[in-house]
Amino acid sequence: QQKGGLKLSDGVVKIGILTDMSGLYADLSGAGSITAAKMAIEDFRAQEKGNVFPIELVYGDHQNKGDVASNKAREWFERDKVDMIGDLVTTSTALAVMPIAKQANRITIVSGAASTLITGKNCTDTNVHYVYDTYALANGTGKAVVKQGGDSWFFLTADYAFGHSLEKDTSDVVKANGGKVLGAVRHPFPGTDFSSFLLKAQSSGAKVIGLANAGTDTTNSIKQAAEFGIMPKQSLAGLLMFLTDIHSLGLKTAQNMYLTEGFYWDFNAETRAWSKRYYDQHKRMPTMVQAGVYSSTMHYLKAVKAAGTDEAKAVMAKMKQTPVNDFFAKNARIRDDGRLVHDFYLLQVKKPEESKYPWDYYHVRQVIPAADAVGPAANSECPLMKK
Amino acid sequence: MPLQSEFILETCELTKAFKGFVAVSSVNLKVKRGSIHALIGPNGAGKTTTFNLLTKFLAPTSGTITFNGADITSEKPAEIARRGIVRSFQISATFPHLTVLENVRIGLQRELGTSFHFWKSEKSLEQLNGRAMELLESVDLASFAKTVTVELPYGRKRALEIATTLALDPELMLLDEPTQGMGHEDVGRVVDLIRKVSANRTILMVEHNLGVVADLSDTITVLARGAVLAEGPYSEVSKNPLVLEAYVGSEQQ
Amino acid sequence: MLTRTQWGFIALIVAGVLAPHLGVYPTFLMKCWCLALFACAFNLLLGYTGLLSFGHAAFIGAAGYIAGYSIKAWGLSPELGILAGTAFAGVLGYLFGSLAIRRAGIYFAMITLALAQMLYFVWLQMKFTGGEDGLQGVPRGKLFGVIDLADTLNLYYFVFAIFIVGFLLIYRTIHSPFGQVLKSIRENEPRAISLGYDVDKYKLLAFVLSAALAGLAGATKTVVFQLASLTDAHWHTSGEVVLMTLLGGLGTVFGPVVGAFVVVGLQNQLADKVGSWVQVIMGAIFVVCVLAFRRGIVGEWMTLFSRKR
Amino acid sequence: MFELLGITPQALYSQLLVGLINGSFYALLSLGLAVIFGMLNIINFTHGAQYMLGAFLAWIGLTQLGPWLGSPDFSLNYWAALIVVPLLVGALGIVIERTMLRHLYKLDHLYGLLLTFGIALIIEGLFRQWHGSSGKSYDIPEVLRGAINLGFMYLPKYRAWVIVASLTVCFATWFVIERTKLGSYLRAGTENPRLVQAFGINVPLMITLTYGFGVALAGFAGVLAAPIFTVSPQMGADLIIVVFAVVVIGGMGSILGSIVTGLALGLVEGLTKVFYPEASAVVVFVIMSIVLLVRPAGLFGREK
């Protein structure tokens, strides 16, 4: 079918945002991601001055359940002819949807999930991992903090696969950069009371306590660390944290801690400009995931236009060919394994008195160049990289 | 059959103590095969407790229980039942939402050995209907076979309970106050019934209705304060001054 | 003359066979059949034995993992994988059951809930389950080495056949000598004991059967979705199955099936439209069912039907 | 000796303290469950949600209430919340009892369980809808900030307060129920409410108030918990399952039993965290299984 000078499978480019609308991750993705995708579509239309192929947006709640995600994805691909699924917060849902997309020859763009499996063992040739992974976070925080003098570490690790891999990645980095790992303690997941683990960490005398956990586990450990007066003698490093976590913790509790993100709204004029526009619609500043959804949707649409079709392989080739160049990432490229290689930021949470305006939360301590932030291609377990 | 002793059930120094209180103390009970044996005594004498000991709903503190020459002191309730000792309860015990026929069939069913067969059809139980109807016949309930049990009047439930008990063809039936709470007609019916079913089996019963006891029993054991106070046929026991004082009372009001 | 139940069977089979050709989405249907079997298995326990298990997620979850792992890592064929999962759930049912039947009533519910939660933590920490990420990419494989299950319709009829087999087994169990004893235990336990039944053994067998059938549902679901995840092992799943059974009609043959379809359908429809209201709505349905609609859809319908006659 | 195992006595004491704190929460919650169970014969699945509600109301009082009322400076401080919030939560409980639970007493107890489960879903869902899933933080009241250095260990003041406050409430409750006439009405009402009413006691009112009280205990625990844990919609849901296990271990036979078991299990859990942290999530459940094998009625329960 020809539409707007394009070969489209069913006359329309359909984008599906599959996200967590009600669970733990609803704040950092959820409705905010849908808003971002909508903005991207509108902006694309505006850029093209209306002379575009029809674009439709659908969205769904996967409730962080793999089977729900997979069910929804199949339905979207087979019945609704969705061409691309974005967001995919939580690894379990991302991993569930990717092979289905590959089978159906459609595209997935993961912005929300963290596992390195996505571009490692489980990589597919129709997938892009756009925003962040545990390697980048571990590496960013680990390396940078050691450089800043935090050379002895103790880990507080959530006792499941994700926590373990975060701990391992980070301690490798710490050791590689000349730091010492004094120990680690595993806490049950999900946990509520971390005081005993924190006491252990405290008595270890390590300069940095690495929080290899996520979500409420992380925020709970930070709160309780504040209560036990662990800081400022020791610093905390959150290995997977988002702007929204800091927002809910408050600066008083979170101050001084280190973390790495792939995007910060207040980084430069360009990011600020976009984020203000986003804020007007969503009433909250964007997280890196939400910013990533915008950027990736835009990139996808451009690639569809450039490829002149919505066929996945062709679009994917275009996406990989063209560098991403916008407020989110500069000169970033998508590698063969699907990883978008872009800069990361080592951030430190401001003290309450340093915060000048709402959502003014971070000092950007360091820009971690893309080459350092992303796992080296040589170590990749993705078969696509070996070619 | 091996040589059977005269007594089907014997207890030897049977004792049950609850925290510092001895409810049954050193009771030696001998129940003669084929007889109707009544256990009477003032309230709190330990009759129900004795029953509970015999059917293993309670474990004795000391003493032994012998049934048909076998020591059953440490067996479990269901095992006791399978040996042929079946009790009825002080309060009538039926399966209220099953039909009368099904109630009796539950009693018969275990014999088939298919009770764990979840893959067999229920229809396989219909072979038991004939026998079940016979049993119902014997307690005058045949016309109620299809009735759901809750709807039966109290006295009929009692009869049904007895029929179900009979389904197991027990050698020894333990009846705990079988006429309690019954109107006069029902009492009469149950007395007849007990007499009828006592053929070929032994019955041990607890009963406060002296009329019934006098009417039915061959031997009476009187318990008081956990111990045996007197034993013998009604004519003897009812004249025993100890029994008169502790249990029967002056009889003129 | 056919009885009402027989009519029901025929309607069920016709509906099941035709549904995918009438535009109903097959994957959705397969999920429904799996959960319907799960609910029926649960109903066997609650509706016919009077035991409320609040830990049935343990069985559907565990069987999913075992089936998924044995198919993926050991290369078992799908039917063997499903059998392995089912068997594991049965064994687990035996272990949990032996503990739980030591208490009755509400305690029973709490114990099963707690044991299931314990297992949840175990899965979370085990390596092979992939923790939070789930056990992904289970191949669908070829049934008996010939029928390719990657084909959605093949898979659909396979799943439907499993459901029917499970369903018939449950139906038979209810109407068997064993079922008769279960009923008597529910009605009057001490009396059943005094008639010589080892009631604990009967309860245990019922529990094991229910667990194994729940496992069958879970293992099948893993093959359908090609993944086994923590969601199934979470206590929310235990709550959901209670809801399905209750909504459809406790202690009715078809109730759980209807309940499963309604709940899964609602979740599917509502999730995108109302977001986190889904949980509120599910909760509200629970409340309404308990307060005003205890017979459930099928139960109410049957009462209506018999009143009219 | 502990040094040999790589554990300093200091760490050990700290762990025990932490265990005691968890234990106080277990005790408060299982006590509330036991009180409600005793009178209504219902396992209150909503307990976790009501605990969450307590924490949330405290947070709302502290941070949201003023702006709502149009005077941003006004806020309900911690101490006021400790009194007001349990009353509010209790009042909500009373509404639930009057409008819903009331209709279930004649039915099998499992319906009560199911109803409260449904209500828990609703409350949790509403808060998730309203405040999202990520937590809110609640500051420790000024006077209780910081810690006392006991020499052998470091005792955060707030935690010490939690232990004192919850134990006081627990034992006061125990005293009322086991040692007063009111208590014997309660216990008798548990068994045969109709008859107690026939003796001239207003049982429906008693039931309502009992439920309100048990629920208020959960609300109280919630307020105590708010400064320690992140206040979030799901904070009660997982905790409640552990509390169920505690209840099974203790047996609901006695009020004292549920208090003691709660504390003891908190300690055991604390110790597990020292010696084998990986198992600390399941240790309570493992103990439950063992207790079931050895003493099915629970440690303090009465057989049937």
Place this chain on the structure above:
Amino acid sequence: MSAANSNSPAGVEMLRVTGLHAFYGESHILHGLDFVVNRGEVVTLLGRNGAGRTTTLRAMLGLTGKRSGSIMVNGRETIAMPTHDIAHLGIGYCPEERGIFASLTAEENLLLPPQVASGGMSIEEIYTMFPNLQERRASPGMRLSGGEQQMLAIARILRTGAKLLLLDEISEGLAPVIVQTLGRMVRQLKQRGYTIIMVEQNFRFAAPLADRHYVIEHGRIVETVPMNELQGKMDRLHELLGV
């Protein structure tokens, strides 16, 4: 409630039941019952199993399902009152199933019912009347034997000062000696001015005690037999009750 004393005039109406209907759920049990009891009288309700005697007592206390008609206690209409208020008009109820509280000790059971009027018996008096109870005072209610429970059930309402006693099958399951004691007790109570309604199966026990017998069948009073007509109506009673 003024305590009725022993020389209060007979003929003062204590209870008047008119057109009483009662239901358990859907099933209609009482079909318009009428009877009157004067202060200081002992009356019995007789009938076959399931006739509705227990239901009559329960309906008076509002323990059945729906009910309608009129129940005047001491001149006050109680049909719409909640159960606990009815009890405070001075009514003591000893239920058929005894209703001993398993988790309370015998003594706690005894002390449980609240005082509804002055002039109840003292604990000592009660223990003299039932020595068994004194002996078992500390054991939990559920551990008492059937008969002990029965005694306790009666004893505990004597303490409350209630002057209208509803006794359901109190001779049930008791040893003959105790039944005789109970007979004496009822007489004593009557002398003290108590008003008693007894439901009895044991006609021999009830006959000499009562001023009047009401026979209930299918939820209606079908026969009223005053004490002095008892001999004459024996045949009729026989027919009705199978005595």
